Amino acid sequence: MDSRYIMDKSRVSGVDYSFRTGRSVRSPPDRHGTVLYTFVLDSAAEGKGENLAAKGIGLSADGRLLHVVEKMSRREQHDAGLVEGLRMATPPHCPGLNGQVPRGLMHLDIRNPGAQAELQGQGSTPTERQPHSSHIPVPRNRKPSGHADKEVMAATVLTSLSTSPMVLQPSSAPTVPEAANRGWKEVLSASYSSSTSGNWSWDASDQSVPSTPSPPLSNDSNKNFLLSSNNDDISDDIHESTHFMFEDPIPRKRKNSMKVMFKCLWKNCEKVLSTSSGIQRHIRTMHLGRNSDSDYSDGEEDFYYSEIEVNMDSLTEGLSSLTPTSPTTTAPPPVFPSLLVDVPHSEHIEVTGPHSHAPSLLSQSAPSTLCHIRTDHAYQGPVNHVRPVSTGEKRQPAISTHTAVTKSHAFVTPATKATPGTRKPRGEAKKCRKVYGMEKKDMWCTACRWKKACQRFTD
DNA sequence: TGTGCCGGGCT
DNA sequence: AGCCCGGCACA
Structure with missing residues (x-):
């Protein structure tokens, strides 16, 4: 078997695997019936080759990952090295292997590196891992756990389904109940080692921009997490425990790294806040047009936000890998200042997706856009003396944004610049x-x- | 590096 | 006053 598949960019325990393409080569079963998969990564991995080598994965001279772990017996390589290699090199989405996980060796849920990382213990990084010389002793055809477990899981899932607002969006991408459901199914049908799925896969590349009608919607919740919670007061044990009790039917997650956030579901609003009160206030003021001073809530805003789980480990890693000027992560701040004024900065997380600049139906964020539309073609006729407000101007600092109006201030107020002249x-x-x-x-x-x-x- | 324009010289 | 240009600040 030699199946090609696409490997999405993934991130496993702090190592950025940018493999785009690869090939899995299936070896004949050994005497234990073990089927081996050797991953041959194409040159797209060159950029990370050194990184991988540093992590103990053998690379050939041209940067290909040909095999894993030296100085081990073939058996050990298969059992430990390859498993390790698969752990480290396998992205979350491997369609070619889904559902074809060979028994015996491949106990790991290769779709879920996070789960595999967990197997190594909390917070372990690839550099910390040591190859194990024995395979994970999970019997084949393992039956699901007993009825008691099933009942517990079912009850938990039902509880989750009944409490989560995401039930309102059956078409949503990885929602909490869906994830829970998946995790539940996996727990019941697969081995323990794959039980911690339902995690978030942080692959922003396959996120499509939603164009569904307005509220609520949450199609691309994942991509927001990476962008959102940098300056956040996230630690909230109440939420944590609540999340664990009601949202997470999965036996053990890395509790420290999973946080509950609240995502606004209003169309084109991808705001993610860390507190329910914050998101409620946001919805009240920004979308429902309620008085921002009043804390009165009739509960309507509850329909427009949802709880989401954020893997803070992945989050911080993702954030650390982002440059501050990344165009995908930082929107021009001065464009819609009105969006920012009502929300306290301590809670505000501006999540600005590619389309988030579009004003929502009830939001008050439209004026500057309208202004631009009006003057878009101001330059197309020489006699058009409508004062041009350029849309394509690169410079849009807060100072110069209103220079047309406040130009005289430059002469009245003390010079803000150090330049001596009154230019x-x-x-x-x-x-x-x-x-x-x-x-x-x-x-x-x-x-x-x-x-x-x-x-x-x-x- | 391109652009806007101040300051100043020349006619 | 009209014309021209060196040179600076800024993006």
Whole structure:
């Protein structure tokens, strides 16, 4: 067997595996009936080759991962090395292997590296792992646990289903009940070693932008987590225990790393807050148009947010790997200042997806967009003297955003800059030079021609 | 590096 | 006053 599959970028215990493609080669069963999978990773992994090598995975000279672990017997390599290699190199989504996990060796749920990491103990990193010389002694065809366990799990799942607001969105991507359900099924049908699934897979690449009708929706909840909870007061033991009791039918998670967050389900609002009161206030004020000063709640906002679980380990790793200027993570802050003013900063987590700038139906965040629309084509006619407000201007600092209005302030108020002269702040509008270009200099206003302040496109 | 424009010189 | 340009600040 030699099946190709796509390996999504995944992250396992702090190691970023950027393998894009790979190949699994199935070896003949040994005398134990063990089926071995050797993963051959294509050169897409080159960038991480050294990293992997440092973690103890053998690489060939050209950066391919050809085999795992030296100085071990073939048997040990198979049992430990390959398992280790699979643990470390296998991304969460391996469609080609789903449902085809060979018995014996492959007890690990290869779709869930987090679960595998857990097998190594909490917080273990690949560098900390030592190859084990014996395979995990899980009998084949293991039956699910007894009736008592089933009942407990079923009860827990039912409880979860009945309490979670996500029931309202059957089409949602990994919702809590769904995850719980999956975990439950796995617990009942598979071995213990795969029981901690239902974790979040932090693969933002396969997240599609939702375009479903407004509220509620939560299709891309995952991708928000990575972007959201940097400055957050997350530690909340009440939520933690509640989450454990009602949301998590899975026997043991890494409790320390799982946090409950609250995600706004309003369309195009991907705000994630750490407290229910915060998200309720957000919904009340931003979407329901309620008075932000009043804490009165009629419960309606409960329908528009949901609890989500966040793996803080993955979260922090993801955050640490993001550059502060990453265009996917930082939206231009000054664009919608009105979005930010009502929410206390201690609780506010601005989650700005690719489409989140679109104003929600009831949100008050539209004015600047409308302004831009109005002046989008201001430059297309030479006689159009509507003051251009450029949409494509790179610079949009808070200072210069309102220079058109407050320009006189630059002369009245003390100079904010250290520059000695009283040089006018540069205007936002495109000037004749930019509008007409050097080749049409005769169309410039005289001031521009004389290198003076433009008179046609004044600020 | 391109752009806006201040300051100043020249006619 | 009109014209021109060196040079600075800024993005």
